[in-house]
Structure formats: structure tokens, C-alpha cells
Amino acid sequence: MMKAAAGIDIGSTTAKCVILRDGELLGKSLNPVGVNIVRDAEEALRLALVDARLDRSEVAFVTGTGYGRFKIAFGQLTVTEISCHARGAHFLFPRTRLVIDIGGQDTKAIRVNERGEVADFAMNDKCAAGTGRFLDVCAGALGYDVAEIGPLSLEARHPVKVTSTCTVFAESEVTSHVSRGKDPKDILAGLHASIANRSLSLLQRVGIEPEVTFTGGVSRNEGMVRALSGRLHMPINVSPLSQYMGAIGAALAGADRLRGGTAS
Ligand code: ADP
Numbered sequence: 001m002m003k004a005a006a007g008i009d010i011g012s013t014t015a016k017c018v019i020l021r022d023g024e025l026l027g028k029s030l031n032p033v034g035v036n037i038v039r040d041a042e043e044a045l046r047l048a049l050v051d052a053r054l055d056r057s058e059v060a061f062v063t064g065t066g067y068g069r070f071k072i073a074f075g076q077l078t079v080t081e082i083s084c085h086a087r088g089a090h091f092l093f094p095r096t097r098l099v100i101d102i103g104g105q106d107t108k109a110i111r112v113n114e115r116g117e118v119a120d121f122a123m124n125d126k127c128a129a130g131t132g133r134f135l136d137v138c139a140g141a142l143g144y145d146v147a148e149i150g151p152l153s154l155e156a157r158h159p160v161k162v163t164s165t166c167t168v169f170a171e172s173e174v175t176s177h178v179s180r181g182k183d184p185k186d187i188l189a190g191l192h193a194s195i196a197n198r199s200l201s202l203l204q205r206v207g208i209e210p211e212v213t214f215t216g217g218v219s220r221n222e223g224m225v226r227a228l229s230g231r232l233h234m235p236i237n238v239s240p241l242s243q244y245m246g247a248i249g250a251a252l253a254g255a256d257r258l259r260g261g262t263a264s
Helices: 037-052 081-092 132-142 145-154 166-181 184-206 224-230 240-257
Strands: 004-010 014-021 024-032 060-064 098-102 106-111 118-123 212-215
Touching: 004 037, 004 081, 004 240, 014 037, 014 240, 024 037, 024 240, 037 060, 060 081, 060 240, 081 098, 081 106, 081 118, 081 212, 081 240, 098 184, 098 240, 106 184, 118 184, 132 145, 132 166, 132 184, 145 184, 145 224, 166 184, 184 224, 212 224, 212 240
Parallel strands: 004 060, 098 212
Antiparallel strands: 004 014, 014 024, 098 106, 106 118
């Protein structure tokens, strides 16, 4: 039997780890990233091993990805998160030609070929506009948890137009809508529409082609899935594992090495 391979994705907000064997998911974990990335990476692997009920010795290869990948001292390989999201999305949805990854602090549009390799990509600029952070801040300004805002946005009756793209200005725009008596659901719908618009222009930079797969933590937000799919005028692929897509791609790259092939 093949040995297991682990993929660890250290993002700006969360650490994700998956353990795969023969293309089967044995375990996964998700934990927040703090100041000690080395320890967070170890914790991610430890939790995934517990979930998989495996001993550390049963994992033959560890691949790191994400912005903190170089801090994973115990890994054998590092791969960019762009390649990993492409690979992971292709693994779960083989017809994927475009990936939209919205994470805690960045958004990426990745064009993928039929083999799951990166054909082109575009990223948001340095600021947090259009990322999970934007939604986190606006959710906080309205007194909600980020997990609540997507479903609430779907109940909007008269969505407001949110004009600020900057996170700081959007927060004060939210506050001013609240003080003018706007329904928080309508404000949330406006915020989701604004992110969908920004994502659309990023996707247009690499070329829109179905199938589109949504990855990263923000893909857990049902309101965002609907807003994006509406702007694209097409359905988009989302999986309960979408937040783990980078980690899955990393584990697959490691599995290639275990088979003696080359990791992408
Ligand atoms: P990174 O890899 O950059 O650390 P993730 O891809 O893990 O980030 O995404 C984190 C973002 O996902 C958070 O900022 C938050 O906005 C969003 N998110 C996480 N969980 C949920 C949830 N249950 N519902 C809605 N949004 C979520």
C-alpha cells in the first residue's frame, strides 16, 4: 500500500492540513495562525494525524504551501499556493478551468489547463479589499460572526450599494448605513455584491472559462457563492473541502514524489 502524504497550507489567517493516501482523504485539520508559525504548522499536522488516527511515522512525505510554507521546517517540499489550488481544484473537479481563491488576506484568479497545471494567474494588490478580511471587518461592524453573514445576505430585500472598496472606508460606510436605519441584511447583500464585482474583474484578467471552482475560506460563505455565481452567470463548483484545496494540492504534489514522479 502507498504511504500517506500530508499537505500543510499556512495562510495569513489559518493553517490547514490534509493527509491523503491513494487519493483518499484520511484526515484534516484547521487551526488559526498566530505569531509562531513553526508551532502552528506542527499543530496542524498533529491535529490532522489525530483526525486520521495515524502515527507520525505513517506519513512518508510532508509538503508545505501558503505564505508561511518556508517556516515548515519538517517538510520535504514547498510548492506555491497557486499551483496547489489549481491541482486541488482539478483533483476534486477535473473540468475546472478557472479557480477563484478568496482567503483571509488575498484573492487569486488562476487559469488551469486540462492537466490541473497553472496557465495564468492574477492577484489582488496588497490591500485587503475584496478578501475575507474585508468581510470579517464588516461582519464585526454589524455585530455578526463571519459564519452568519452569508446566509443573512441572502435574505436581503433591498440591497444597498456599497461604494467603498477600501476595508477601512467600507467599515465606516457600514456604520453610516446602520445609523440611517438600513436593514443589516441589505447592507450585507451590498458588501457581498461589492466583493463579487472585484472578483469578477480579477477573473476577467485571466479569462473566464467554465468550469469555475471557488476555493479558500470565503467559499464557505453561501452568500458569496451565490453573489459570484450570479455575476458570472454560471454555476460554480464548491466543495465542503474548498478551504482545504491548497493543502490537498500540496499533499498530491507530495504523493507524486512518493510514486517517484515529479511534483508539480
Ligand atoms: P488564509 O489561507 O489566507 O489564511 P482562508 O482561506 O482560510 O485564509 O480563509 C479565511 C477567511 O475565510 C476568513 O477571513 C473568513 O472571512 C472566511 N471564512 C472562514 N470560515 C468561514 C465560514 N464558516 N463562513 C464564512 N466565511 C468563512
